[in-house]
Amino acid sequence: MRWVLLLVASALWWSLPVAARADDTASGEAGGRVAFIGVPGLLWDDIDPRDTPRLWELAGQSGLGSVSVKTVGTVTCPYDGWLTVSAGVRSAVGRRCGLPPEPIAQGQGAIVPEVRELLGTRDGTYAGTLGTAVHAAGECTAAVGRGAALALADKAGQVDLYASEPAGLGDWARCRVLAVDVAALVEPYLEDGRLPQDPEAISPERRRDLARQADSEVAAVLDRLPAGTEIVLAGIGDHGSVPHLRVAMWKRPGITDRAGGAGSPGGEGAAGGTGGSGGSSPGEGPSIGTNSTRRDDLVVLPDITPTILTAAGLAPPATVVGLPWRLGDPITPADLVRADTAGVSVRGTTGVFFTAFAVLQVGFYAVAYFLMSRRRRLGLVGTAAIVLACVPVSTYAVNLLPWDRSPYVVVTLIGGVLAGTALIAAVALLGPWRRDPLGPPAAVAAITAAVLAGDLLTGTTLQFNSLMGYTAVVGGRYYGLANIPFALLATAVLMVTAIAAELLVRAGHRRPAVAGVAGLGVAATLLAGWPGVGSDFGGVIAFVPGIAVTALLVAGRKVSVLKLAAFCVLGGVLVSVIAVLDHLRPPAAQTHLGRFVGQVLDGTFLPMIARKLGAMLNTLLSPNLMPIVLAGLAFLIFAVLRPGQVSAGVVPRAFAQAPMLRAGLVGALVSGVVGMLVNDSGTAVLSMAVALAVPLVLHAGVRSSESPAGEAERPRSEIFF
Structure with missing residues (x-):
């Protein structure tokens, strides 16, 4: 309850109305033509x-x-x-x-x-x-x-x-x-x-x-x-x-x-x-x-x-x-021509990119199943899992490079993503943290969270015109935290805080571990929902239950359906508070959160809600997104229920040696499911949570299986709630 109150109080503090800056708007003289x-x-x-x-x-x-x-x-x-x-x-x-x-x-x-x-x-x-x-x-x-x-x-x-x-x-x-x-x-x-x-x-x-x-x-x-x-x-x-x-x-x-x-x-x-x-x-x-x-x-x-x-x-x-x-x-107009070229190129490449990413995901789980069921090349599976988890963040990091100035825009963009993936994977796999099974997953999650948080604090130049972000030519969003980046940010924050909590719990500091999960989660939630920064309505609703579930599991508490529903309601209350406070600011300073409150007050919000609901339903059978969800979750579920047949027991072993890793995974999946239901991108949210979280858990499991045996596995009934 104290952390719930802290969450609401922090939102009230950070969302207090501020004076609108004096913009150089169209202010023509009275009587102008x-x-x-x-x-x-x-x-x-x-x-x-x-x-x-x-x-x-x-x-x-x-x-x-x-x-x-x-x-x-x-x-x-x-x-x-x-x-x-x-x-x-x-x-x-x-x-x-x-x-x-x-x-x-x-x-x-x-x-x-x-x-x-x-x-x-x-x-x-x-x-x-x-x-x-x-x-x-x-x-x-x-x-x-x-x-x-x-x-x-x-x-x-x-x-x-x-x-x-x-x-x-x-x-x-x-x-x-x-x-x-x-x-x-x-x-x-x-x-x-x-x-x-x-x-x-x-x-x-x-x-x-x-x-x-x-x-x-x-x-x-x-x-x-x-x-x-x-x-x-x-x-x-x-x-x-x-x-x-x-x-x-x-x-x-x-x-x-x-x-x-x-x-x-x-x-x-x-x-x-x-x-x-x-x-x-x-x-x-x-x-x-x-x-x-x-x-x-x-x-x-x-x-x-x-x-x-x-x-x-x-x-x-x-x-x-x-x-x-x-x-x-x-x-200059040359800058504007280049902006159009970048947006059109990203839009034209996104479909192919997501198809390739889905094929890569499904192919990875098929190969992983084949190798792990035969107890062969487990190290290769673990390395490939880290590389796969590095792809999403690379689609944003590539915007640190001027790829839009290249005469071969699409080729340079894809090449930059591949190079970024290789570089981030190398950092994760070769750094001094590689000796701990949780080290590389923590590195990937930390880099992903840092890139997206830094982008939010600097005007979202990395999400803009990115393959997993948004473009102005599509016109769905122009600033703030989009749905796919939200899923990646939430998953990365929950995974890295859970791994940090594991280290604290091992040292006998469970209360600081819970406080760390809740505190960093609160900060990330406010960043996601803060008007003018993240400005993500559905993201706040989905982030809160994910944080709460992770914190409860780290604390050793049970999670019931009733508690989960209450946390979802809390997320709705929190984002409503933020939106109302945004609405109280001058119109020129409001974001779409505050303007939505105005639409609710004057009764004009229903057409917009209907369009978003339709968009969410249309993604449920997306051929580019649903295969990622099905492949990742199927592999995870069978790796837990049939560990000897599917994953050589590496996932249960990872949860046995690092119980907090399970807490982070469950919290991320909760945020992904709730986010799928409350955002117009639907399946895209859950698919990205799965695409990042499951490979990180798989790598930790592979590495745990390489450590000296002797730790008893927990019963399968305790792996989740």
């Missing part, structure tokens, strides 16, 4: 001084960033992108993909009837939020193009001024909020109203022609905008079956025009915005970030809505989940 230019499909790779001189010039006068266009599905069609800007939350229209609907002219304005239809759908509930907020402030809206009309239509579908092309809009200065749809880049990709499955549907030469056409349409807009207009430009949709990061530019007062610098937009060789020096990329400019992503060079689609409103001096509605853009450290 803002123009949003949406160019679905626009990549930084499309922009160069020769083919797109006006976009090149605009980049030289703007903050630069990337926008993750993820909405609800894997690919964001233009309709979904414009609808998300309209709603201020991720939105989608389901089967009606393609271009937004054509508005119906009505006097000087137009009406978009589909808005009222979308209001009754699950993923279109907030359509019309942007336009309604503008009208509520007594201002008018002006739109050019069908997508712009959808973005600025209020909940009745009404837009005050509308034209299908720039030349048709008579008064560009009448309304403070203007939107323009430049669809030239994406229209040719649409087949029967839908994006094609073939990412190479358009040749590179045709793509350059489309970029030139889009640049011409953007130029027609820029030439008509009143002086002093703040410009927000973003590529708000995908152009094929492969998602990408898209262009984000923000021209606002206070940004220095970088014209005249070598290789910069509008500089020498690009005078008048009509030519091009053939330079490689625009010059360095301030980056565009947002608190939604906690990254200085990345924003998301829902952030565009509050950015437009704030630039016009209007307050975003409470239902808007995005946050206004802010300016950060200097960056």
